[in-house]
Amino acid sequence: MSEDTDDLVDDKQTDQESAHEMLKVLCEKAFGGDVDATSLALGRERSDVQELIDLEGSVDDDLAMKIRGLAEQRGIDLG
8 A cells, every 4th residue: 555544534545635625625615715614513623623724733534524524415525
């Protein structure tokens, strides 16, 4: 396997770069770029979500699952 498994977020083989991008897409398409609304929907602190959008920190498997779930509910293609 060529992918470093330490960088993988979940069992779908999502890496950190892809997870950060999914969060950015969700924030933009579902909440018009409103980090406060995105944070509330994901059940995370605004500062934590902003850090992740700014490519700081790591997306965990729980957050990746929530991002996918919200995107699916809202008919958003995360790419």
